Amino acid sequence: MVVETENLTKMYGAKTGCEEICLSVGEGQIFGFLGPNGAGKSTLIKMLVGLLFPTSGSARLLGRPLGDLGARSKIGFLPENFRYQQWLTGRELLKLHASLYRMDGPESERRIPEVLELVGLQGQADRRAGGYSKGMQQRIGLALAILPNPDLIFLDEPASALDPIGRREVREIMLNLRRSGKTVFLNSHLLSEVEMICDEVAIINRGRIVAGGRLAELLACSVEVVMEIGGISPEILDRLSTLGRVLAVDGPRVRLALESRDKIPATARAIVETGGLLYRLEPRQNSLEDLFMDLVQKEGSAC
């Protein structure tokens, strides 16, 4: 495993940053880490990259304990609020970070133009970074993260400041990294983006992991049905709530979340048995957004 955490916990006094996080991320994949604002996403990433010290628990990156300098030389990190020395040019910033990664002269001379081209900044490298637009700042941050050709890259909201073209380019970069066997740990709010490229995801809420696994399996394990029922009554709704979770009732239209497709016939039968007239029943495959909203709205889930 490239990332392994065991009951990793961070407390800020009495306040929980994240609690008993158990994660395993395999090699050569894009791992999506999701959660609402303040759920503990950045806290976990900051612990993993060595900015925060865990209160308890342990973690290993690339098979080595947290803080190991050998492992860090193979890890790239793009912080959510990336800032830099504004008086340096893009190229100088890359040289500074190449020296922090202890890359020798020929290696950095070879690698810097490569990453500049990869993030589309080759024509802007000699401009002061302080004059970069928001999108260019994000690109130079990404260039710094991939500079040492890392085996593991943590990207905290990498596409947040980018326009649709920039987002697509970042997506391409992540896919290329995966193709070359690298592991990308992606923290993002852009659920459609995550759904498009991630192999596995974990969802964190209130500091705890509430769901995790292969994306396709997570989406397949729940289904939503939209129904149109004539003569709807409290009795029908009570009966439906024993089969699944009633998400919305709007006149005759009812949205119901079921644990699996197997419960659809029983749902139809329940409506008929309780005197309802079933005009329409349409199963919908859950999107990541549905799953996310569903999990985040639930209270008190456990790791």
Next chain:
Amino acid sequence: MYYGYKDIAAHAGRMPQAVRALIVPQFLAIGLYFGSLIVAFLAVMGTVGTISSEIESGVMQSIATRPVRRAEIFLGKFFGYAFMLTAFSVLMYISVVIIVRTGTGAAIPVRPGDLGLFCLQPVILLAVAMCGTTFLPTLANGVASFMLYAIGVVGGMVEQVGYLLRSGVMVKIGIVSSLLMPADSVYRKIVYDLIASTGLSPVSNMMGPFGSGAAPSVWMLAYTGIYILAFLALGLRVFSRRDI
């Protein structure tokens, strides 16, 4: 300083040697005091946010996650600033000596020992500011560092006045303040040694708040060394263990 001395000389006509021997050291002391003050301001103002401002702005997030130890970041910054402050101090010291030499005609030597002590003054403040910046916000660290510097400066003056008025209590206040912030006692040692080396009246050392009634001992210098190391060690410890 230059024009002040020229003005006094023009009014006094041909200045008796005894009067000149009293006045020249005062001008030298004022020059060195001014120089010390400027370097002290540079040391504090330039470094109070060395780490805290980078944490506040987020720059530190991309530095501290690279394969470098926090101690390397801390000491790298300390030695970088120490080098810059030393270069500035050398320039300031030599400028003061040249101005006093040119203005008064006194043969004031550039002694490596005194020059070294002059360069040590901002390093003391640098160590304090570097320690503070690891756990205090930039503004709070600036206020705290200046307060400590002010204690040293005012305490040094109180001690000097104590020597003149033969007040044991005032001298003790000065000694305690020197222990809290030894930069001023280093300055007093430079002034004392330099004036003694010029062959000018040692009595002049006793005059005014910028003079030096007694040279701080070698133990005071040893204490200063320990003081710097202690602040650096504390800063290093705090920075190595703090969350960013």
